[in-house]
Amino acid sequence: MNDFYLAVSAFLLVNILVGLVRILRGPTPPDRMLMAQMFGTTGVGILLLLSEAMGLPVLRDVALLFALLGALATVSFVRRYWPVEFAEEESKE
């Protein structure tokens, strides 16, 4: 069973690597930000699988922190980074 968990977590890691393409190419900033969010979500999955595979129950706490705080970067993006661009576009019109 451990091998299965490890294989799935390696697969999720490959998912993250594929998602990198969107960060590097993503035409607009929200595309990139959302991809960072998806990394956090995938990371929660990897951590939970690893906690079973490695026999470390405490990794659930780490996953909890990622799930709890993962959205903060996006909040900061919406409140502190995006509005400037938003305003620039408006002032151009």
Added chain:
Amino acid sequence: MTALTWIFDGLLTAAMVYLAWSLLSERDLFKAVVLFIAFGLLMALAWVRLRAPDIALAEAAISAGLSGVLLLDAVGAIRSPNPVPEDTSSDSG
């Protein structure tokens, strides 16, 4: 040490080095910050693999919750084209 763990560790470290390289040579500052957030997630996974759950907890809280917010706030602040002195920006609240 099975082949699967080697695959996982190899993928993880390769992704970390690639992410660090691309974020350091990236021209778009926002992209670099998003890549840094993703790098933090991979660092947390690396701590897990090194059986250091304490550090993984701290890294999860800091990279997911704190440094992304701080960096996006700063990048948003320095990209507005004309800075205004702070004493002229009075609020209404």
Added chain:
Amino acid sequence: MTSNKSPTTEPASTRRPKSSSGAAGVREFAAEIGFARVAFNLLVVLLLGLLFWTVLDLPPQSAGLHAKVKAHMHVSGVASPITAVLLNFRGYDTLLEIVVLLLASIGCLILRDAPQSHPALAPGRPGKWVLDGMIHVLIPVMLLTAGYLLWAGDHAPGGAFQAGAVLAAAGFLLVLGNRMRFWRTPEWLLRLSLSFGMIVFVLVASVVTILTKNLLQYPENYAGILILLIEISVAGSIGCVLITLFAGHPPVTRTPAADQLWHSNDEPKE
């Protein structure tokens, strides 16, 4: 390492056209430092090789301090070896770390130009409702998690740093949602909350130093409760320091257009 691109290539994603003189200046500058850059790249490759060799050349086994820590765990007052090292065996490290954090926040507060001036409000228009909901749901969970991590630090991974970071994250969320009026905080309260961890730590350290004649050597029976006391106050102070570093300096750079937009229809509720 050596394949670093020169700064003359224009970014593909640039939005604002750059002045041509700026690009020429960058090119000249690059030519001027070209030699130094090549030499530096070589130096870094050399360093990389040296460090590789050092790591591969390390003896495969080393005693470390693991056995020593294990032998003294029963006097530490806690069950988690890392908490024992942080707050008991190497307590002065943590004490000095708190001082360093305090210095960072003092540096940030010194940079305030006019502490009495009103805060520049963060932009409030996009995502207002979602953010309100998030604050209502997430803040209590974050506080609970911080408490849990503090409690878990006694016997499992967790402790003051992690709890402080989660507290700081909760504060960041409040600041981003305009719910925390950082500049309205009375000066004495700000100073007290920033230095509370250090004050408690120094008080405990002086008392136990007088009692046991050794710096930071806790009496065995009280070690657990003293460490808990220090951890709670240090976690609070770490949270306050990080919030100060984030919000202690108001967002000063805003375009007039953005100002108008933000203040048009989004007055924060008091």
Added chain:
Amino acid sequence: MNQPTWYALTGVILFSMGIHAFVIRTHLVRRILAFNIMGSGVFLLLVAIAHRIPGAAPDPVPHALVLTGIVVSVSFTAFGLVLLKKIYAKTGKTALIDPTESTSDQTN
């Protein structure tokens, strides 16, 4: 070559990349990012070589040191960003030494 050594070598690579970018780049945000990468490399190396003790559990002392180091590095990242915002508000620049640096965030 075992798993911790593998991570130690990764830490060495990260440190070298970080120190390279820290010197080459002039934009202050890039320097802060490079500084963080450098620190991550050092922490990784420290924790990885703490695994060389015989037996199962790793050495807790380097772990505690790295934990302290991470908290200090995040607070100094935050302080550096405060200084950067202040420099930008006063001078409109985002670098200290580059004479050709413009205020645009797209430059080196």
